[in-house]
Amino acid sequence: MNDYQKMRNRQQREFNMLPLGFAFNRKQFNEMMRGWGLHPERDVKEVTCIGNGGYIQKKDVELLRQTSARHKEELAAAIESDTTGDGFIFQMFYRELKNHEYGYTGDADDTLDALNYTMEQVQSDQRLYRGFQQACKKIMEEET
Secondary structure, eight states, X not given: OOHHHHHHHHHHHHHHTSOEXXXXXXXXXXXXXXHXXXXXXXXXXXXXXXXXXXXEXXXXXXXXXXXXXXXXXXXXXXXXXXXSSSSHHHHHHHHHHHHTTHHHHOOOHXXXXXXXXXXXXXXXXXXXXXXXXXXXXXXXXXHO
């Protein structure tokens, strides 16, 4: 397993440990609230929606922010430490291109969206562009 995947797996485990709840209907919302020891109607002001059916108690919002910020900083530091694009950056693009089925579609847009890059940003950074190009090439070679 490459360094990028190890980092993402660890970050996912840490994220999964956050006190989040998910509800897609009223019954699930009520169960989530009761699971937190809250009344589904009286205590609704104690929670906030984080999107995609996710909720967190307001008292835990700062923990979510800190965790997300730390993960973002870790990723940025790992990218910055790859001075050529042949290491972590290549691993990052390779994993995400594979994950978004680049080998079948030849379309990198979903990968770039997932990594919060535009093609212009990638092309303007020699390291990013090198890692991206190498990852694309390797995946296409694997598909033939």
